[in-house]
Amino acid sequence: METFNHLFQGFAVAGTPTNLMIALAGCFLGTVIGLLPGLGPINGVAILLPIAFAMNLPPESALILLCAVYAGCEYGGRISAILINVPGDAGAVMTTMDGFPMARKGLAGPALSISAWSSFVGSMLATIGIVFFAPILSEWAIAFGPAEYFALMVLALSCLGGLVGDSLPKAAVACLLGLLMSCVGIDSNSGVYRFTFDILHLSDGIPFVVIVIGLFAVSELMLMLESHQAGAKPIALTGRMMFNFREWRLQNWATFRSSVVGFFIGVLPGAGATVASAMTYSMERRMAGKDHCFGDGDVRGVAAPEAANNASAYGSLIPMLTLGVPGSGTTAVMIGALTLYNINPGPTLFQDQPLIVWGLIASLFIANIMLLVMNIPMIRLFVKFLDMPNWLLVPLVAAVSLVGVYSVHSTSFDLVFGVLLGGIGYLLRVMNFPISPLILGFVLGDMMEQNLRRALSISNGELSVLFASPISIVLWVGAAAMLIGPRVFRALEERKLRNLGLLAAEDAHVEAG
Amino acid sequence: MVSERIFGFALLLLSVAGILIGWDLRAPVEYEPVGPRAFPLLLLTLLGVTAVVMIVSRPAPTKWAPPPVLRHVAALFVVMLVYAWLFDKLGFIVATALMTVPVARYFGGTWRQCVLGGIGLGVGQFFLFDKILDVALPTGLWLKPFLG
Numbered sequence: 001m002e003t004f005n006h007l008f009q010g011f012a013v014a015g016t017p018t019n020l021m022i023a024l025a026g027c028f029l030g031t032v033i034g035l036l037p038g039l040g041p042i043n044g045v046a047i048l049l050p051i052a053f054a055m056n057l058p059p060e061s062a063l064i065l066l067c068a069v070y071a072g073c074e075y076g077g078r079i080s081a082i083l084i085n086v087p088g089d090a091g092a093v094m095t096t097m098d099g100f101p102m103a104r105k106g107l108a109g110p111a112l113s114i115s116a117w118s119s120f121v122g123s124m125l126a127t128i129g130i131v132f133f134a135p136i137l138s139e140w141a142i143a144f145g146p147a148e149y150f151a152l153m154v155l156a157l158s159c160l161g162g163l164v165g166d167s168l169p170k171a172a173v174a175c176l177l178g179l180l181m182s183c184v185g186i187d188s189n190s191g192v193y194r195f196t197f198d199i200l201h202l203s204d205g206i207p208f209v210v211i212v213i214g215l216f217a218v219s220e221l222m223l224m225l226e227s228h229q230a231g232a233k234p235i236a237l238t239g240r241m242m243f244n245f246r247e248w249r250l251q252n253w254a255t256f257r258s259s260v261v262g263f264f265i266g267v268l269p270g271a272g273a274t275v276a277s278a279m280t281y282s283m284e285r286r287m288a289g290k291d292h293c294f295g296d297g298d299v300r301g302v303a304a305p306e307a308a309n310n311a312s313a314y315g316s317l318i319p320m321l322t323l324g325v326p327g328s329g330t331t332a333v334m335i336g337a338l339t340l341y342n343i344n345p346g347p348t349l350f351q352d353q354p355l356i357v358w359g360l361i362a363s364l365f366i367a368n369i370m371l372l373v374m375n376i377p378m379i380r381l382f383v384k385f386l387d388m389p390n391w392l393l394v395p396l397v398a399a400v401s402l403v404g405v406y407s408v409h410s411t412s413f414d415l416v417f418g419v420l421l422g423g424i425g426y427l428l429r430v431m432n433f434p435i436s437p438l439i440l441g442f443v444l445g446d447m448m449e450q451n452l453r454r455a456l457s458i459s460n461g462e463l464s465v466l467f468a469s470p471i472s473i474v475l476w477v478g479a480a481a482m483l484i485g486p487r488v489f490r491a492l493e494e495r496k497l498r499n500l501g502l503l504a505a506e507d508a509h510v511e512a513g
Numbered sequence: 514m515v516s517e518r519i520f521g522f523a524l525l526l527l528s529v530a531g532i533l534i535g536w537d538l539r540a541p542v543e544y545e546p547v548g549p550r551a552f553p554l555l556l557l558t559l560l561g562v563t564a565v566v567m568i569v570s571r572p573a574p575t576k577w578a579p580p581p582v583l584r585h586v587a588a589l590f591v592v593m594l595v596y597a598w599l600f601d602k603l604g605f606i607v608a609t610a611l612m613t614v615p616v617a618r619y620f621g622g623t624w625r626q627c628v629l630g631g632i633g634l635g636v637g638q639f640f641l642f643d644k645i646l647d648v649a650l651p652t653g654l655w656l657k658p659f660l661g
Contacts (some may be wrong), residue, residue: 256657391622461546
């Protein structure tokens, strides 16, 4: 009952005219950012975060804006996936598998509307999931001491590091670079200047916004130049726009199942929308039995990954809100937003700042309804954005990014530093270093060090305190498993494939002989 | 293959240099068992170890873009750097207009589109951010009297 009281208060916060306008603007911008190939939720949130801060929005409004953008991106990513076979963001990769074939068959309208519907169902179920699970988890997490927290952060880093990128050393390097960057500046316990090289601008540490914009926005522009070619023409929207009853009934259960699976995958740190959509797509394909046309324009192949990627995007808000430990790059950026406002994310957030948390949750419900309206009746408006040429888009993004950096401290030092980091970010990304562990490391670094030092202060320097409680042992074991598990699994898969490949090659050889 | 090695050595260098600098990070008065240098030194050591792993292991080689594209990417980087440096010196409108012309050229705009786009982006965004959204942008000293 208490939960519903809080939720009502949340609706009062989210329902003020200003916050409704902000949610609407966020949904619109998010959908546009999501549908533009190359720009995803993390760039969108990164670029808008400093601007929201500079506009002096109160913290709850800023968070509502960022979450609406995040949600909008998950809706927008599918538009370019369906119409030009290029996913707007990583979560929409699976949507191209059946969305584009549907569009080529002249069913672009139904493909877009059914995916909007399944995105809506996925988001709504996940938001309800947040309402029920987040308070429970936050109450449970209050029992965490510094040693448990330290282990939890190691777990979060190793989950993300274990799952993304192609090699463990690269993911580890990314994590470590992020953690090291968080050490720059005055050490808050002793007042010692660390790695500032007598540069005054660095004494407060490297500004979060500079890192985020440099690594995500500036390097993205350079990557766009690399992949810039004559853009594919989007498939024209002709024929009926709405899905019919038969299509609706066909995807119903697929959407429901994928939403639930997607939500729980999202709650786990590390695994995000990309994993969720890939997993549910293959799950539905297997469950469909013989009677399907997956890969050739099956409605379920559009509905399942869309429901899953939206549900997991929302699910990943849970560890961020309840533990203060983000599980993905985008939520790490949002944590950065909270710290800009001097709000300490963590299990006490639900008690200290109930209006912010519940206002945010309520605004997710509102944003979903707005997004459904934008994405079914108003879809033609958004399709027009696919015609935006790169020669206009790239300078626009470049200028908006620097405006964001400038707005925080108004120094050109930050701007130049951000662009330099952008160059480093480009090199790292071209060499397949995953960037999201880096940003997660930077966000968690300070908290990690503080908790480690606190834990060791309590035990007077005895290291065994880190492994003393059952919770922390479970977390350490989990961290080790997440680091090694996915790679062992992948290696086994590869060996199986290679054996099959070898056999096939031998067969061919025998036949040829 | 080669670029990974070079990068691995760069990381190793970074970690050694970091350890040398970080060794002297001691608080004047130590009142807790773990001082300010332990955490960074731990990270730097781990970084050194991973760098060595990267150098000796054989990761998948990086696919670099063909040289003409790389030259464009480098040029874009320089343009962004100059833009960042001139941002508050020339003022937002002029700096953005100047940045747009070469960047739009790299992305296939015609000269006409570039110039018009540059002026449009500079002026349009200035009014959007500075006047409507209340995000203060630099005008550059010489534009001040015209914009009020």
